[in-house]
Amino acid sequence: xxxxxxxxxxxxxxxxxxxxxxxxxxxxxxxxxxxxxxxxxxxxxxxxxxxxxxxxxxxxxxxxxxxxxxxxxxxxxxxxxxxxxxxxx
Numbered sequence: 001x002x003x004x005x006x007x008x009x010x011x012x013x014x015x016x017x018x019x020x021x022x023x024x025x026x027x028x029x030x031x032x033x034x035x036x037x038x039x040x041x042x043x044x045x046x047x048x049x050x051x052x053x054x055x056x057x058x059x060x061x062x063x064x065x066x067x068x069x070x071x072x073x074x075x076x077x078x079x080x081x082x083x084x085x086x087x088x089x
Contacts, residue, residue: 014059022052 025048032041 018052018056021055022048 025044029041029045029048032038032044
């Protein structure tokens with residue numbers, strides 16, 4: 001592992017997740033187009049796009065919050081370590 005925040009920086013699992021989540025919609029859109037229902041296929045593709053953009057935004061926001069939480073936790077742990085060291089002397 002390169003660093004302790006490797007999970008937060010890895011783009012492969014995120015891309016794989018979005019491919020898996022969009023696969024059912026892609027299959028359904030292709031079947032609607034082949035059935036001649038292009039209007040429904042267009043509506044479904046718009047919905048899928050908006051949903052995936054929203055999901056991507058939420059995932060990015062949660063990732064940012066997790067990194068911030070980890071940074072705050074690290075700072076707090078360093079302060080506690082320094083505080084305990086002063087009391088022992």
